Amino acid sequence: MRLKDEQKFEAIIRATLELTHEKGLAGIKMSELARKAGIATGSLYTYFEDKQDILLSVDREVRSRGAAYLMQASTDDEENYEGRVKTYVGQYADFVSANREAILFIDLLQRSPFMTERSYQDTVDQYRFTLELVEEGQNAGLVREGDPEEMVHVIDSIIKMLIDHRQTHLKGAYDEEVRNRCKEYVWAVLKK
Amino acid sequence: MRLKDEQKFEAIIRATLELTHEKGLAGIKMSELARKAGIATGSLYTYFEDKQDILLSVDREVRSRGAAYLMQASTDDEENYEGRVKTYVGQYADFVSANREAILFIDLLQRSPFMTERSYQDTVDQYRFTLELVEEGQNAGLVREGDPEEMVHVIDSIIKMLIDHRQTHLKGAYDEEVRNRCKEYVWAVLKK
Amino acid sequence: MRLKDEQKFEAIIRATLELTHEKGLAGIKMSELARKAGIATGSLYTYFEDKQDILLSVDREVRSRGAAYLMQASTDDEENYEGRVKTYVGQYADFVSANREAILFIDLLQRSPFMTERSYQDTVDQYRFTLELVEEGQNAGLVREGDPEEMVHVIDSIIKMLIDHRQTHLKGAYDEEVRNRCKEYVWAVLKK
Amino acid sequence: MRLKDEQKFEAIIRATLELTHEKGLAGIKMSELARKAGIATGSLYTYFEDKQDILLSVDREVRSRGAAYLMQASTDDEENYEGRVKTYVGQYADFVSANREAILFIDLLQRSPFMTERSYQDTVDQYRFTLELVEEGQNAGLVREGDPEEMVHVIDSIIKMLIDHRQTHLKGAYDEEVRNRCKEYVWAVLKK
DNA sequence: GATGAATGAGTATTCATTCAT
């Protein structure tokens, strides 16, 4: 017999993200999803309970990959705080740029009829490292006072907006310039 | 589509926004929409062509109201530029807070399959005043260099994020404190 | 608008019974059911929740009609007990013969995956009159001792078997002869 | 279909009967059947053509076992006819009680779409002995006149109903008391 | 052979739109 396949799981995730990007959440049809993933419609149900299970699973997967990426992003060898923040922002911007579909997906799912009671905690976990970085800066008197969690969200939205604006409206590619503007704007918001 | 009864149109808009808030765009069913608006399902088709027509009409309406609000927002009597920016941001924050559902709706519609080729121009129109304010600051050497349009989007996303974070995650009410933080963060990003 | 139609409800019941007779419970397809009832597939869902709801509703309806028939069946003017029992059995046999499809349906549904927790009570209600007749006979010393409920079931099975055997295996029509045999056999079981 | 492993065939029969008892014929899924029989889904197709083949095979097997049992049931040493009938009814009641699932299965299959044109003859074969017993009684003037085949069916339904009523509705165990009632009722129907 | 994942035709169900009242 054929073994349940990690590659198929991966293919389904990829297909879901692509389809969401192309047609929006509501536009996802199981048959199309299967075709895009290169499997039969019925096979989707070997891997997932139903449509909602696919969407929530993709959400979970994509979030955890994001968290993993941000966790591993090293900022250690930088000497000063500002430099470390900017390095981190640069890495985060790279990640956002490379994972636009995933980020769009999470965003759309959040406000969809498929999202039932997903806890806010999930999101927080994902930002733990960023949060700690902000708190460190506040403790060192280098960062503006204020709720660090809120600040993290603001930073997040700035970076996503800059990249989205560039790619969606200006049809431009993500480049060093946008990357630098991310650093600039974020640092402007943070610094005391 | 011409209107036969202004009140019904209003009810349909309100119902659309509420439903979008509750279940997301994909969760809007004509029957539910009608019920929420207090009319019969079939009557929706007296006022609108089809579902897409409703969504696009609500979008148009809500956008034009937003633009009208921002247009009318006066900043004239303030003496200095920073003060005028902050006054404006405060007013904008008030508007965002008072129209969260509408803003969510626009946001979701933007990336939905219902939105066919709505031009980016619409959005620009809406931000014309903000844009001019930023450009004025740049000309006066008070505002950081950079694409003003991009800056407007960044400002916009900061304000929306601050208010959304407060209301959604902290379940807190919009108040003077959030309003002030909007001003602070925005000015931090703008100022040279 | 069109009013929800009692006739359609009736048509669906009839179609369900016919289809069950023709193809068995498992052979009922919503599309075919709708066609047989002369309505659109989707309309089934105007009248019922889902397939199971149709089956359980038909069950309920058919049972209550049976109970109503047996309730109304008069035996009053007969002078002696044996005569009254035989009159009643004759009427019941007429009913069974005229409602074979309904009886088959109830029987099949009983042991189907659609039947969840239908209580035994339903069945008892339906037999109340028969039960009282048996008890009356026992009190008068005319009927054999024993659990009256059990006796009612035995009587029921005898009548159904006689009629089914005649119609199914012998392809014969229900007639006075079978009717009389019902009376004979039942009375043989009952009499002391 | 030839057998490769007698034990597996036995397991499949048992699983089929259990499943039919639990969920009815329509509720039998190949995957569940396989799980219950302790083999893989695909293996079912090593032993049988398809689903219908399983059901008909189980039917055949179960019927032949029943016939074998009734054939072997001896009534020879009883002196008088009534005693022999009662002995036989007692044995038959024992058999019915011990094979409720099989009997339900046969009953349901009979009226299902799986049963194509299984001849009525099969059933007759199975009742040959009972039939002869009744005919003997009629010839001896001890049994009521009437179609012996019909009488056999009536007897059969009485016994099954008594046992089913006891076990299903009263949750009681089959015991000497029920056994005796079977004899009583049957003899009441038969005797002239 | 045995296994259970893969397949896809077949079905139940949804829901935008139409239409009789």
Next chain:
DNA sequence: CATGAATGAATACTCATTCAT
């Protein structure tokens, strides 16, 4: 015009059967 029942195409999901391992 308003109503909400009726429609049926569109879609999610099931499950007998096949087949790669």
